Amino acid sequence: LPFRNPVGLGAGFDKNAVYLRELEALGFGFVEIGTLTPKAQPGNDKPRLFRLPEDEAIVNRMGFNNGGVEEAVERLKKINSNIIIGGNIGKNKVTANEDAGNDYNIAFEALFGEVDYFTVNVSSPNTPNLRALQEKEPLHHLLLTLQNINLQYPNAKPILIKIRK
Secondary structure, three states, X not given: OOOOOOOEEOOOOOOOOOOHHHHHHOOOOEEEXXXXXXXXXXXXXXXXXXXXXXXXXXXXXXXXXXXXXXXXHHHHHOOOOOOEEEEEEOOOOOOOHHHHHHHHHHHHXXXXXXXXXXXXXXXXXXOOOHHXXXXXXXHHHHHHHHHHHHOOOOOOOOEEXXXXX
């Protein structure tokens, strides 16, 4: 992908694709929206972002709060922009890991025509058991499924993975 500027904004700031024009005007070369899930979800109870001044730290425990993938797609369809847009996708908190692939597939297919690349988020410590999807077998199955969907389109998109130790 040809990046106008190598400085971009990762997922988490503009979860619902609300500020893309403003972020482009600020000069970002790309913006990653999300993490988006198939269904809207409120995220974790508040406070979910706070400072620990004595430790010079910020605690983030958002829990994939977002308005759902369809809401973001409707916004993206109305935006005429040259900025590279990434779609960070995840599973809903209530979805069992055995069914997680369905959530990723739904978000992937819904966003396909509106984003330039995907990030598969299997790293959030705030979504119960999500990081278990980083294990070899579940991750292989998930990525193979997404890549098979991706290759059905004439313009396959780059797929990145967000993992965490």
